[in-house]
Amino acid sequence: MRLYTTFHLNLSFSSIEEDEHESIIEKCYWPLLDLCEEDRIKISIEASGKTLERINLIDDNWIKKLSSLIDEDKVELIGSGYVQMIAPLTPYEVNHWNHLLGLEIYERYLNVRPKTALINEMAFSSSIIDVIYEVGYDSFIMDESNIKLSFKYDQEWDGLMPNKALSPSNYEMPVLWSNSFIFQKLQQFAHGDINFESYLDFFDKYKSSQMGIVPFYTNDAECFDYRPGRFNTESTIHPHGEWNRIKELMIYLTKNRDITWSTPSEIMPDIASQDTKARILVSSANPAPVKKQPKYNITRWALSGRNDVWINTMCYQIFNKMMDDSELRASKDLKRRLCDLWSSDLRTHITKNRWDKAVGQIHQINEHIDSNIKIRDKTTDTKTEIDDSCENHDSNFEYSTDEENTILKLSTKDVIASLNLRKGLTINKLQFSKFDNPAFGTLPHGYFDSILLGADFYTGGVQSQGFFEGQKISDLQVVEPEIISDKSSITLITSHNTALGDIEKRLSISRQKPMITLNYEFPNWKRGKYFLRVGYLTLLPDFWGNEIEISYLSGGRQREVLRINGDFDHTKPISSLVSSTTAIPVTGGEILISNKDSSISVNWEPHQCAALPMLINKQDKNGYLNRLVFSLQEIDDTLKPDGSIPSFRFRVSVAEKI
Known part of the structure; x- marks a missing residue:
C-alpha cells in the first residue's frame, strides 16, 4: 500500500489577518517540514506563489529548508497558481496568467517546476485540464468523493474511478484521487475528536479506489496547532500538540503496516500507464464538483460571501x-x-x-486604467434604451388580449410571445417564427401526474425567500404594462412592490432578429438572508424532446458540452442554512441549449452582473420538467448581509446549431 500526502499552504486564508502569518509559519509550517526528518517518510506540499512570497519575506530560512528537502527528495512541490482561484468561475486568460505567475515564483524561490497540480478548493471543471496542460503540468490531484456524483446517472459507469480525465479538447490527463473522508478523519484524530484506536480501525478498513494508493492527507496545514477564531465552536488545540500526534501516527504506520510513503511523481507513472478509458468528470447534475460535504458548493464563491x-x-x-x-x-x-x-x-x-x-x-x-467603474455596491445601469419617438401602435408588430384580459399576445416577423397579465407578465408561450413550436413558456398546474410537480411552472418570473423569516417574494401579480415601441424593439414595462423592495421588469422583443431581452432591477433592495432567483426559463417538451444538451465556457477556451440527464435540482436547499445544491459555472456569459434540430442562446454580460445559471431536470410519466434560472444571491454560512442587489439582463435568441 502506498500513502501520499499533499499539505495545502495558504497564508491568504480568508479569516486570517496578515499579523498572524509569522505565528502560522512557526506553529504550522515548521512542524510540517519536521515530519520529513523521520526515516522513510516523504510528503508533498502545495502552496500558492503568493504564500511562498510571503513566507520568504517573513522567514526565508523556511524557504531554504524546503528547497533543501526538495533537493533531498524528501518533499515534492505540487503546483496551484499564484493565488488560490476558483478556476471554473474565472475566464481562461486569468486562469492562464495565474498558473504562469505561480510557476515563475516556484522557480525563483525553489528552483523547481512542479509537474502535478492540485485543483484549488477541489472546484473542478473539465476545462481546467486544458489550462494546466498548456502551462506544463502533466497530471493533477482531485477529490474523488464529489466526482462520484457525476457518474450517478451514467449507465456506462462500472463503479471504478477512472485513472484519466478527459478535457473539452479531448486531451487525456492522469488524475490522482484524494478523498474527503480520509483527510477529515486525520483532522479528527489530530484534534482529539477520535482516539488512536478509532483512527486505526478506519484506516485498516479503508478501501483504496486506485491501485492500492491511499491519500493519507490532502488538505490545509493551518488547521493543526492553530485556530483562526472564526467560529465559537472551534475546538481547543490538543495539549499534546496536533503535529506531534500526526507525526507519531505516521511513524506508527511506517513501522506496523505494510506501507510506503510516496510522492505524486513516484505514483503518476503507474497511473498514466494504465490502459483505462478517460472520462469526463462532470455532468449536468454535477457541473461543478468541489471539496467535502454538499454544504460546500460552487455558490459559496459566486453568490454569497460579503458580496x-x-x-x-x-x-x-x-x-x-x-x-x-x-x-x-x-x-x-x-x-x-x-x-x-x-x-x-x-x-x-x-x-x-x-x-x-x-x-x-x-x-x-x-x-x-482610467475606467468608468464606480466603487459602489451595484452594477452598471442596464435599463433598455428606448426611443419613444415612434407611436406605440404601428404596422411592424401586432398585439391583442383575450376576452378576459389575461393573456397579451405580441408578434413580430421573428417572435411570437403570449404574456400572462395576471402573473407578472410571465411568458405563457415564446415562439421563434423559424420553428413550428414554442420553445419556452408555462407548464400549467395539472400538466404532470406527480403531486410533487403539482404547480404552475412559469417563465420569466422572480422568486426570493428567506430561510429564517420564511417570507416568500415573487412578481406573480396582476399588471398593466406600459408598452413602448421604437425602431429596434417593443418593450413592456412593469413594476411590483414587495416586502423587500420594488421589482422593475422590462421585456423587450427585437424587431430586427429572433431575440427577446429580459431586464430585472431591484432599486431599493438590500442584501439580506434570502436567496434571489430571476428569469426562470421553462423548456416546453413539444419543442425540446428528451435529448437536450447544454454547452458553455467554464474557465477554458473551449465549450463544455453536457447532456441533461437524471433527476436533479440545482436550486434544492441542502439544509436550513444552505439554499442551493450547485450552479453551472459559466465564464463566457452564454449558455447554449440544444437538441438534435435546434440551438438557442441564453446570454448575459458578467461585467454588468456576474449571476450564475442553475438547472432543474425532473420527470414523471407525462413528460419532463426542464428549467434554467439565474441566481443573484444564495444563502450559506459565508453570507453577510451588506450592499445592494444589482440589476440583471439576459437575452434569449436563436443560435446556429453546433
Missing part, C-alpha cells in the same frame, strides 16, 4: 478593460493584481479589514 456577485462583476469589468487594451494586457503587475482580486479567499469568510482593502484595490486599479 460575491459584486466583486466578481468588478473583476470582469477590469478584465474586459485589459482585454480591450494591449498595453494593459501586457502588464504583469496588473495581471497579478487582478488574480489577487479573483482569489477564492475574498469570497468566503473574509475579514472586514481585508474586504475593505480589496475594495480599495479595485478603486486603485480602476483609476490606473
